[in-house]
Amino acid sequence: MSEVVLSCQGLVKRFGGITATNNVTLDLKRGARHALIGPNGAGKTTLINLLTGVLDATEGRITLEGQDITGLAPHQRVRRGMVRTFQINQLFASMTPLETLALVVSQHRGHGARWWSPLGKDAGVAERAQQLLEQFHLAEVANQRTEHLAYGKRRLLEIAIALASDPRVLLLDEPVAGVPAGEREELLQTVAALPADVSVLLIEHDMDLVFSFAKRMTVLVNGTVLTEGTPEEIAANPEVKAVYLGHGDEINEAVQAGERAHG
Amino acid sequence: MIPAQTNLLRNARMKPWEPVVWLLLFAAPTLFPSHAAIVNEVAIVGLFAVSLDLVLGYTGIVSLGHAAFFGMGAYTAALFCKHVMPDPHLGLLAGIATATVLGFLASFTILRGTDLTRLMVTLGIALILFELANKLDWLTGGMDGIQGLMFSPVLGKFEFDLAGRTAAYYSLTVLLLVFLLARRIVHSPFGATLKAIRDNRLRAMAIGIPVHSRLVAVYTVAAAMAGAAGALFTQTSGFASIDVFEFHRSADVMLMVVIGGVGWLYGGVLGAVVFKLMQDFLSQITPQYWTFWLGLFLVVLVLVGRDRLLKPWTWFRRGQA
Amino acid sequence: MAELLKVEKLSAGYGEAVVLHDISFALPEGQTLALLGRNGTGKTTLINTLAGATRQHGGTISLAGAALHKLASHQRAAAGIGWVPQERNIFKSLTVHENLTAVQRAGRWTPERVYEMFPRLAERKGNLGTQLSGGEQQMLAMGRALVVNPRLLLLDEPLEGLAPIIVSELLKAISRITREEGLSAIIVEQHPQAILAISDQAIVLDHGTIVHADSAATLRRSPELLDRLLGVAR
Amino acid sequence: QSAPFKIGLILPMTGQQATTGRQIEAAARLWIAQNGDTVAGRKVQLIVKDDTSVPDVTRRVAQELIVNEKVDVLAGFGITPSALAVAPMATQSKTPLVVMAAATSSITEASPYVVRTSFTLPQAAVAMADWAPKNGIKTVVTLVTDYGPGLDAEKFFKSRFEFNGGKVPETLRVPLRNPDFAPFLQKVRDIKPDALFVFVPSGAGAAVMKQFGERGMDKAGIKLIGTGDVTDDDQLNDMGDVALGVVTSHHYSAYHPSPANKKFVAEFQKANKGLRPNFMAVGGYDGMRVIYEALKKTGGKGGGDALLAGMKGQIFESPRGPVFIDAQTRDVVHNIYLRKVEKKDGQLHNVEFDVLKDVKDPGKTK
Amino acid sequence: MLTILFDGIAYGMLLFVLAVGLAVTMGLMNFINLAHGAFAMAGGYITVLLMQRLDVPFLLSLPAAFIGAALLGAVLERTLYRPLYRRAHLDQVLFSIGLVFMSVSAVDYYVGSTQQIMQLPQWLKGRTEIGSLGMGHYRLFIIAVCAALTLGLQYILAKTRFGSRLRASVDDQRVAAGMGINVNVVFLSTFAFGSGLAGLGGALGAEVLGLDPSFPLKFMIYFLIVVAVGGTSSITGPLLAALLLGIADVAGKYYIPQMGAFIVYALMIVILLWKPHGLFVRQGGKA
Ligand SMILES: Nc1ncnc2c1ncn2[C@@H]1O[C@H](COP(=O)(O)OP(=O)(O)OP(=O)(O)O)[C@@H](O)[C@H]1O
Ligand SMILES: Nc1ncnc2c1ncn2[C@@H]1O[C@H](COP(=O)(O)OP(=O)(O)OP(=O)(O)O)[C@@H](O)[C@H]1O
Ligand SMILES: [Mg+2]
Ligand SMILES: [Mg+2]
Numbered sequence A: 001m002s003e004v005v006l007s008c009q010g011l012v013k014r015f016g017g018i019t020a021t022n023n024v025t026l027d028l029k030r031g032a033r034h035a036l037i038g039p040n041g042a043g044k045t046t047l048i049n050l051l052t053g054v055l056d057a058t059e060g061r062i063t064l065e066g067q068d069i070t071g072l073a074p075h076q077r078v079r080r081g082m083v084r085t086f087q088i089n090q091l092f093a094s095m096t097p098l099e100t101l102a103l104v105v106s107q108h109r110g111h112g113a114r115w116w117s118p119l120g121k122d123a124g125v126a127e128r129a130q131q132l133l134e135q136f137h138l139a140e141v142a143n144q145r146t147e148h149l150a151y152g153k154r155r156l157l158e159i160a161i162a163l164a165s166d167p168r169v170l171l172l173d174e175p176v177a178g179v180p181a182g183e184r185e186e187l188l189q190t191v192a193a194l195p196a197d198v199s200v201l202l203i204e205h206d207m208d209l210v211f212s213f214a215k216r217m218t219v220l221v222n223g224t225v226l227t228e229g230t231p232e233e234i235a236a237n238p239e240v241k242a243v244y245l246g247h248g249d250e251i252n253e254a255v256q257a258g259e260r261a262h263g
Numbered sequence B: 001m002i003p004a005q006t007n008l009l010r011n012a013r014m015k016p017w018e019p020v021v022w023l024l025l026f027a028a029p030t031l032f033p034s035h036a037a038i039v040n041e042v043a044i045v046g047l048f049a050v051s052l053d054l055v056l057g058y059t060g061i062v063s064l065g066h067a068a069f070f071g072m073g074a075y076t077a078a079l080f081c082k083h084v085m086p087d088p089h090l091g092l093l094a095g096i097a098t099a100t101v102l103g104f105l106a107s108f109t110i111l112r113g114t115d116l117t118r119l120m121v122t123l124g125i126a127l128i129l130f131e132l133a134n135k136l137d138w139l140t141g142g143m144d145g146i147q148g149l150m151f152s153p154v155l156g157k158f159e160f161d162l163a164g165r166t167a168a169y170y171s172l173t174v175l176l177l178v179f180l181l182a183r184r185i186v187h188s189p190f191g192a193t194l195k196a197i198r199d200n201r202l203r204a205m206a207i208g209i210p211v212h213s214r215l216v217a218v219y220t221v222a223a224a225m226a227g228a229a230g231a232l233f234t235q236t237s238g239f240a241s242i243d244v245f246e247f248h249r250s251a252d253v254m255l256m257v258v259i260g261g262v263g264w265l266y267g268g269v270l271g272a273v274v275f276k277l278m279q280d281f282l283s284q285i286t287p288q289y290w291t292f293w294l295g296l297f298l299v300v301l302v303l304v305g306r307d308r309l310l311k312p313w314t315w316f317r318r319g320q321a
Numbered sequence C: 001m002a003e004l005l006k007v008e009k010l011s012a013g014y015g016e017a018v019v020l021h022d023i024s025f026a027l028p029e030g031q032t033l034a035l036l037g038r039n040g041t042g043k044t045t046l047i048n049t050l051a052g053a054t055r056q057h058g059g060t061i062s063l064a065g066a067a068l069h070k071l072a073s074h075q076r077a078a079a080g081i082g083w084v085p086q087e088r089n090i091f092k093s094l095t096v097h098e099n100l101t102a103v104q105r106a107g108r109w110t111p112e113r114v115y116e117m118f119p120r121l122a123e124r125k126g127n128l129g130t131q132l133s134g135g136e137q138q139m140l141a142m143g144r145a146l147v148v149n150p151r152l153l154l155l156d157e158p159l160e161g162l163a164p165i166i167v168s169e170l171l172k173a174i175s176r177i178t179r180e181e182g183l184s185a186i187i188v189e190q191h192p193q194a195i196l197a198i199s200d201q202a203i204v205l206d207h208g209t210i211v212h213a214d215s216a217a218t219l220r221r222s223p224e225l226l227d228r229l230l231g232v233a234r
Numbered sequence D: 001q002s003a004p005f006k007i008g009l010i011l012p013m014t015g016q017q018a019t020t021g022r023q024i025e026a027a028a029r030l031w032i033a034q035n036g037d038t039v040a041g042r043k044v045q046l047i048v049k050d051d052t053s054v055p056d057v058t059r060r061v062a063q064e065l066i067v068n069e070k071v072d073v074l075a076g077f078g079i080t081p082s083a084l085a086v087a088p089m090a091t092q093s094k095t096p097l098v099v100m101a102a103a104t105s106s107i108t109e110a111s112p113y114v115v116r117t118s119f120t121l122p123q124a125a126v127a128m129a130d131w132a133p134k135n136g137i138k139t140v141v142t143l144v145t146d147y148g149p150g151l152d153a154e155k156f157f158k159s160r161f162e163f164n165g166g167k168v169p170e171t172l173r174v175p176l177r178n179p180d181f182a183p184f185l186q187k188v189r190d191i192k193p194d195a196l197f198v199f200v201p202s203g204a205g206a207a208v209m210k211q212f213g214e215r216g217m218d219k220a221g222i223k224l225i226g227t228g229d230v231t232d233d234d235q236l237n238d239m240g241d242v243a244l245g246v247v248t249s250h251h252y253s254a255y256h257p258s259p260a261n262k263k264f265v266a267e268f269q270k271a272n273k274g275l276r277p278n279f280m281a282v283g284g285y286d287g288m289r290v291i292y293e294a295l296k297k298t299g300g301k302g303g304g305d306a307l308l309a310g311m312k313g314q315i316f317e318s319p320r321g322p323v324f325i326d327a328q329t330r331d332v333v334h335n336i337y338l339r340k341v342e343k344k345d346g347q348l349h350n351v352e353f354d355v356l357k358d359v360k361d362p363g364k365t366k
Numbered sequence E: 001m002l003t004i005l006f007d008g009i010a011y012g013m014l015l016f017v018l019a020v021g022l023a024v025t026m027g028l029m030n031f032i033n034l035a036h037g038a039f040a041m042a043g044g045y046i047t048v049l050l051m052q053r054l055d056v057p058f059l060l061s062l063p064a065a066f067i068g069a070a071l072l073g074a075v076l077e078r079t080l081y082r083p084l085y086r087r088a089h090l091d092q093v094l095f096s097i098g099l100v101f102m103s104v105s106a107v108d109y110y111v112g113s114t115q116q117i118m119q120l121p122q123w124l125k126g127r128t129e130i131g132s133l134g135m136g137h138y139r140l141f142i143i144a145v146c147a148a149l150t151l152g153l154q155y156i157l158a159k160t161r162f163g164s165r166l167r168a169s170v171d172d173q174r175v176a177a178g179m180g181i182n183v184n185v186v187f188l189s190t191f192a193f194g195s196g197l198a199g200l201g202g203a204l205g206a207e208v209l210g211l212d213p214s215f216p217l218k219f220m221i222y223f224l225i226v227v228a229v230g231g232t233s234s235i236t237g238p239l240l241a242a243l244l245l246g247i248a249d250v251a252g253k254y255y256i257p258q259m260g261a262f263i264v265y266a267l268m269i270v271i272l273l274w275k276p277h278g279l280f281v282r283q284g285g286k287a
Helices: A044-052 A074-079 A097-108 A123-135 A151-164 A181-192 A207-213 A231-236 A238-245 A250-262 B003-012 B017-031 B033-056 B067-084 B088-107 B115-135 B165-187 B189-199 B201-206 B211-237 B247-260 B265-285 B290-304 C043-051 C073-079 C096-103 C111-117 C119-123 C134-147 C164-181 C192-197 C216-220 C223-230 D018-035 D055-067 D080-093 D105-109 D121-134 D148-163 D182-191 D204-214 D233-243 D259-271 D279-297 D304-311 E002-028 E036-054 E058-084 E089-111 E137-159 E162-171 E173-178 E183-209 E215-230 E236-255 E262-274
Strands: A004-015 A018-029 A033-037 A059-064 A082-084 A169-173 A199-203 A216-221 A224-229 C003-014 C017-028 C032-037 C055-063 C081-084 C152-156 C184-188 C201-206 C209-215 D005-011 D042-050 D073-076 D097-099 D114-116 D140-145 D171-174 D195-199 D223-227 D247-250 D315-318 D321-325 D332-344 D347-359 E127-130 E133-136
Touching: A004 A044, A004 A199, A018 A044, A018 A199, A018 A224, A033 A044, A033 A207, A044 A059, A044 A074, A044 A082, A044 A169, A044 A199, A074 A082, A074 B201, A082 A151, A097 A123, A097 A151, A097 B003, A097 B189, A123 A151, A123 B003, A151 A169, A151 A181, A181 A199, A181 A207, A207 A231, A216 A231, A216 A238, A224 A231, A224 A238, A231 A238, A238 C164, B017 B033, B017 B165, B033 B165, B033 B211, B033 B247, B033 B265, B033 D055, B067 B088, B067 B115, B067 B211, B067 B247, B088 B211, B115 B247, B115 E215, B115 E262, B165 B189, B165 B211, B165 B265, B189 B201, B189 B211, B201 B211, B211 D055, B247 B265, B247 B290, B247 E089, B265 B290, B265 D042, B290 E058, B290 E089, C003 C043, C017 C043, C017 C055, C017 C184, C017 C209, C032 C043, C032 C164, C032 C192, C032 C216, C032 C223, C043 C055, C043 C073, C043 C081, C043 C152, C043 C184, C073 C081, C073 E173, C081 C134, C081 E173, C096 C111, C096 C134, C096 E162, C111 C119, C111 C134, C119 C134, C134 C152, C134 C164, C164 C184, C164 C192, C192 C216, C201 C216, C201 C223, C209 C216, C209 C223, C216 C223, D005 D018, D005 D055, D005 D279, D018 D042, D018 D073, D018 D259, D018 D279, D042 D055, D042 D279, D055 D073, D055 D080, D073 D279, D080 D097, D080 D105, D080 D114, D080 D148, D097 D279, D105 D114, D121 D148, D121 D195, D121 D223, D121 D247, D121 D332, D121 D347, D140 D148, D140 D182, D148 D171, D148 D195, D171 D182, D182 D204, D182 E002, D182 E236, D195 D204, D204 D223, D204 D233, D204 E183, D233 D347, D259 D279, D279 D304, D279 D315, E002 E036, E002 E133, E002 E137, E002 E162, E002 E183, E002 E215, E002 E236, E036 E058, E036 E089, E036 E183, E036 E215, E058 E089, E058 E183, E089 E215, E127 E137, E133 E137, E137 E162, E137 E183, E162 E173, E162 E183, E173 E183, E183 E215, E215 E236, E215 E262, E236 E262
Parallel strands: A033 A199, A033 A216, A082 A169, A169 A199, C032 C184, C032 C201, C081 C152, C152 C184, D005 D042, D005 D073, D073 D097, D097 D114, D140 D171, D140 D195, D195 D223, D223 D247
Antiparallel strands: A004 A018, A004 A059, A216 A224, C003 C017, C003 C055, C201 C209, D247 D332, D315 D321, D321 D332, D332 D347, E127 E133
């Protein structure tokens, strides 16, 4: 089970004078639990945008299941099983969570172009939507308009949408930001518990979560891959410490400084 | 049936008041025979408005050039009558067909850009068609249009009468059929993908919706409906005049949809009823200055909101902070 | 030490709904207050009320003796309030630099000083608000609050989405600024430990009222109390 | 007491053609004020409707007037398409339709019930084409608005002018929606004809004239000629000195020196805050006369065919001069005057200096 | 040839003054104000009536038109427009069209529906010929006024903080206020200024374009074309768009008169399909 599912070679993205992604080569193996970390503005979100086709790459190639998908439109990549979440919620404001999920499920099952029968006609679709609602604690707000939901619930819906299309490859961009502290672990456990052949790429700044989730990590700095390895290797890497993790004692330094000052 | 499915299907079910609305509409030409002409006009613009609502309300695409399709339907029906045969049914189909083709071609111009660009591009297309209809006067009769058309009876039986009863029932029937079709579309998975595109195009792509082909599809369907409205216009009035392509036609229909409320098929019909009746009523009272009162109505409507319009005592209550 | 902020019997909310009830506390000049509480308990509402962005129903707020609650939102900035809203709310059609200059007031903090503190922003000076990464937006929101040259900083979850190394540097910077420049700050955070470390006082909200007020140090040293109040012990 | 005799007056009362409606309504009301509202024992009732210059609205309004109000006569009609849209209904319901403004030649052919009291553009254009070559104008560029009446004017002017030995090196058509005449006028200036023949809807005339002057075309030796729409009496006085000396051909001038006209103008102005009546007004005024006389002839009975018969062949003295409703074509036959803009009593007027008598519509082929 | 270019520039400049206020309210304030033409009409009528009835000199009546329209704008902003900033665009369309209808009827009622014609002072009526280039003095005057205006506007938006404070207020009223920007004053003054510009444009344009109550409806399309083609994020965009359209229109009608009305529409469609965000977008590209 170690063949490469998603891979990119020599990916470059320039915005005017800024090179946000600089010659990135990355392989995601089948069943991977892979984390992508790096300083703010390192190009993590941009990389996801390139992989999913939201942005067009300036240079480079992307392959999914061995096929070149560089030129494909976003929705075509989704049809091949690659699904993402967004760092900033992207929801359907006027729909209810139930409608949203039913729509995603029916689109995923190839009913998106059906115009003659109502959305709820297919019992299988409704069932799957209901199951997702329960799994993501959204059942009690299932029939409220999404724009009226509390932030935490919206965040959950954001992730539920991604899982509703049964992804083969899942790209998560800071999925738990804004989720209540207590629910974060549970959420990532849901993700971790996906079938073993689903590959996951996670971006996250909460290191406790990252290290408990990832089997492999890639560090991105200034648009370039700095290093890749197991969590242990990354944690021990001095360069990573210098640019990203810090030495873990800054807070204490700050505290001491503060205590000194306030006596 | 699991509750989720019941909930999903609830929206698509016919509400008890819906048949009542249609019964009233269909009773109108008989109850008020002297107003059959205006019923006919309402039915036609209502159909036109439903077509616009499909793109504007359900898909979020602004179009200020919807008259292009209306006009296409109108002229096709006229030319069909003049040069092919006076049968209204086939003429209607012909009008729908050409409008569909035009809509399909035009749909490629609305795929990209902002609301403002789409507004202007669609408007530009209608204006160019207007100029074309003016220039090609050997075909279209130029500024004077195509006049004095005589259509054969509807269903081979009902002559178009002077009072406009046949016309009213003919238009109402077509409106009903198209409305039922539109209703089906908006409650289907296809309709849901349209709403998704309207709400958040980025996310719609990210769940695998082929945004462009959806837009092309819905724009083409809407154009076909507008073409039907245009063909009815020609057939019930006996002429096609160049102003079917005019800016004010596109603008009026947009006003109607917004007055009635977007993203709600009845909004178009309601807006058409309100707008036309108000226009008719006001211009009877003051043929010179009725636009002032119509304008005032629009301003008040927006300022107090649709829901409070009929409750004047709430108008001056302060809005919340 | 002179009292900078004094809040008495404050109640506020959105529209007719009252979210905060009977809030009273005081904050001396140069001190930092950690504002804690579970999700949806009213932390953001309190911060926004101080900034003048909610509907106040009762009570008084005074800043350095002046009645803040009588001022319109835009006058509060002049009176000395600097605000980092929870959702960042970067002005999306302004560049990074314009985001700073549009709101700048005379004082020690200038855009240049902000760029020194966040070199990343200096590199992205010309980017529009929408063209920043999540973390960069967070930095900009912080910088934007600083160039108003306030006496009181209101920071609503300022660390969310920042890389660990920036988090620690920012914490250091906040504690340095309050110490050296006599600025006061109110900080909301999901992770109490980090923030308690640099705070002097702490209050805990639940259902829109203060359920606990204490010195930060005490609270930090009693994990079981924290756990009871917040449901998290980390 | 028999039911009132109803005249449905359908006019553009709003929008760009509103002045047309205003003039005609005022003239119709003046007629009633002068001649009473009872004819042969029958009370006359005027129902004014706004058609916003949109043909399908015109048609619906006419339909309602016929079906609900049971009007005896339809009248008004500001633009040709509106008149054409109603013509079949006039035939179907046997209701006489009196055209008081629209001027395309073909309208009277659209229904045997159409009677016109305004004028036809070919009448005015041809008169000019006859006058010009006799007065030293050998080459003319035409400039018309690109719609029915404009094309009529261009066609009849050009063919008659060329028949008379003149040359038309260029025919320019201005789009209906056209804010700036500069390019067209510059083109004319570069061609340097003896004269520029203009037809634009009244309203745009002032702009053409001003830009004509501004461009120094008069100084370059180009004359401005046209049909009377360009120097519409309604606005002439505001146009200022640029209008001086412009020669036009038309059937009516408010300065027409006849007692009938003097009285008409004076009373019109008195009733309308000093507004000067223009050729639209006289069309409305005469239209009312034609209806009244026809009603008289039927002894107050009315009835579509009887009224129509009564309208055909009427001859009378109008403020514009002698008028004859041709029984064959149901179109108006009247004098076309050549006028020059001059200052009289401190006001600008179209002063008539020549006349072509009893001009029939040259547009009628039959 | 040169004369055509000159006429095109003058015409374009006129379109620019008329539309620039709309570029400000629509582009910067994100408010779809279709009633823009009504303010232009107000300016035009102020000028014409002042000149006709009170014999005010032309040069004095121009600032009067600006101030009058600006005051009108300010009053309407306070009373009617303010609650609508945060409403859906379609509601704004409905509302502002309603205002247009009202203004058209009101002017018709008080002044009448005839074309208003104004008499320029003698020194603006002449024409200067330099070789093959003929320049109408009034058109020269328009060009001069517009150039001065453009420079002034450019200065205000680029060199002062007003521009960025305005855009900040539009982006997020609540937070802008929290950062110390007096949002109400910013909006009020911008709106009044935009209306004043429209008024000035109406006053300048009355001579060339004509003036009657249907003015706001007749020219709405032209304003929108300028703003759409120019993009809504700067002043230079609409300026260049207006010039381009002006020149293309005049030259097109001169060289291929048969194509008359098509040229402008076709040009607009082509440009918008090629650059859907208008010719000039704020740096940074895609949004
Ligand atoms: N449209 C754009 N135009 C110009 N620069 C951009 C654009 N979008 C992103 N950038 C820049 O590209 C860089 C990479 O951004 P990206 O959002 O990928 O960072 P990130 O790694 O996700 O950071 P964070 O952890 O803060 O979310 C940033 O410096 C950002 O300013
Ligand atoms: N705009 C609003 N309108 C109405 N109610 C609101 C609004 N914003 C927040 N609330 C309600 O006010 C209460 C307090 O919300 P607030 O945002 O202050 O919580 P918080 O403590 O900041 O939570 P979080 O940790 O999620 O940021 C919640 O119940 C919320 O539903
Ligand atoms: Mg990111
Ligand atoms: Mg909060």
